[in-house]
Every structure is written in C-alpha cells, then in structure tokens.
Amino acid sequence: xxxxxxxxxxxxxxxxxxxxxxxxxxxxxxxxxxxxxxxxxxxxxxxxxxxxxxxxxxxxxxxxxxxxxxxxxxxxxxxxxxxxxxxxxxxxxxxxxxxxxxxxxxxxxxxxxxxxxxxxxxxxxxxxxxxxxxxxxxxxxxxxxxxxxxxxxxxxxxxxxxxxxxxxxxxxxxxxxxxxxxxxxxxxxxx
Numbered sequence: 001x002x003x004x005x006x007x008x009x010x011x012x013x014x015x016x017x018x019x020x021x022x023x024x025x026x027x028x029x030x031x032x033x034x035x036x037x038x039x040x041x042x043x044x045x046x047x048x049x050x051x052x053x054x055x056x057x058x059x060x061x062x063x064x065x066x067x068x069x070x071x072x073x074x075x076x077x078x079x080x081x082x083x084x085x086x087x088x089x090x091x092x093x094x095x096x097x098x099x100x101x102x103x104x105x106x107x108x109x110x111x112x113x114x115x116x117x118x119x120x121x122x123x124x125x126x127x128x129x130x131x132x133x134x135x136x137x138x139x140x141x142x143x144x145x146x147x148x149x150x151x152x153x154x155x156x157x158x159x160x161x162x163x164x165x166x167x168x169x170x171x172x173x174x175x176x177x178x179x180x181x182x183x184x185x186x187x188x189x190x191x
Contacts, residue, residue, distance in 0.1 A: 076140055076143075076177070093175075093178065094175045094178055095173055095175065097170050097171070097173040097174045098174050098178055098179060101146075101150065101174050101179065102179050105183075115146070115183055116183070116186070116187065118142070118145060119138075119142050119180075119183045119187055120187055122138045122141045122142050122145070123135070123138045123184060123187065126141065135184065138184060139177060139180045139181055139184055140177070140180075142180035142184065143177045143179070143180040144176070146176045146179055146180060147174075147176045150171055151171065154171070156168075
C-alpha cells in the first residue's frame with residue numbers, strides 16, 4: 001500500500017479517511033462539535049458560531065454522511081430554537097416576510113385547510129429518531145413542505161430579472177420553522 005502525505009498532520013499514512021486528511025483531524029473536529037453541543041447556550045447568542053459549526057460539519061468525511069445528516073437536522077433544530085429566542089420584530093413574528101407568508105396562509109380558506117390537513121398527516125406519520133422527537137421531525141418536514149410549495153409556485157422562478165432576485169431574497173428571509181411550529185401548535189389547540 002502506498003503511503004500518502006497528510007496535509008493536516010504533515011505525516012505519511014497508509015490510508016486516509018478523506019483524501020489528504022487523516023483521522024486525527026476528523027477526531028479533533030468531532031471533539032470540537034461535542035464541545036459545541038455542550039455550550040449550546042453560547043451558540044444561541046452568536047449567529048457566527050452557528051455558521052462556523054456548519055463549516056466544520058462540511059469537512060467531515062463521506063463515510064460519515066449519515067452522521068452528517070443527523071447533525072444537519074440538529075442544526076436546523078438549533079436554528080429554529082435560536083429563532084424562538086430572537087426578539088419578535090414584526091407583529092409577534094421574527095420578520096415581516098414570515099408574518100406576511102403566514103398571514104396569507106391563514107387568510108385564504110383553501111390554503112388554511114390544506115396546510116392544516118397536511119400538518120395533521122405529517123404529525124400522524126412522524127416518528128421519533130435517535131436525536132429528535134416525532135413532533136420535532138414533523139416540524140422539520142412541514143417547514144420543508146412549506147418552503148418547497150412557495151418555491152415551486154413562484155411565478156418568477158424561471159426568469160432572470162431584478163424582480164426575480166428581489167422576490168427570491170424575500171422568500172429566503174421566511175422562517176419556515178417558525179410557521180411550521182405555529183401550525184402544529186394550532187392543531188394541538190384544536191384537538
């Protein structure tokens with residue numbers, strides 16, 4: 001077996017977990033992530049720490065894709081929790097875009113009924129996982145469905161104009177987890 005030079009620890013190894021990086025770097029990153037979990041409250045005070053955690057997750061090797069997927073779900077959950085801790089800037093919602101989208105979902109009877117039924121089905125079929133409760137998984141699935149629906153129904157999605165960029169920027173500001181959580185809470189209150 002050929003020895004390969006590791007750019008991280010500056011040594012030669014028989015096998016590398018990822019091209020040019022040895023297990024030492026991966027272990028150090030995993031240790032950093034563990035410490036990051038222990039200091040979750042510090043993350044709540046810093047969006048920069050959140051972005052740094054995402055960057056560190058991307059370095060993890062391909063053999064750990066399953067772990068990476070679970071970690072990404074944890075990040076989404078943490079982001080949603082961070083959003084819950086942020087001051088509500090617009091009519092009790094995190095921003096104008098989130099408030100506006102939820103307002104339109106609620107004010108159109110057909111849309112309201114559709115999302116209530118969709119949320120009920122997602123919640124009924126949700127299962128808990130190693131890291132999340134069934135309700136947390138349902139919230140993530142519902143948030144993804146809300147996002148997919150608005151992106152698919154965007155009338156400017158196939159054009160390249162200033163208006164397209166402005167609309168997409170506005171859509172990117174919507175806190176879909178906050179809306180999903182509110183819809184699921186509304187379901188719970190009605191039952």
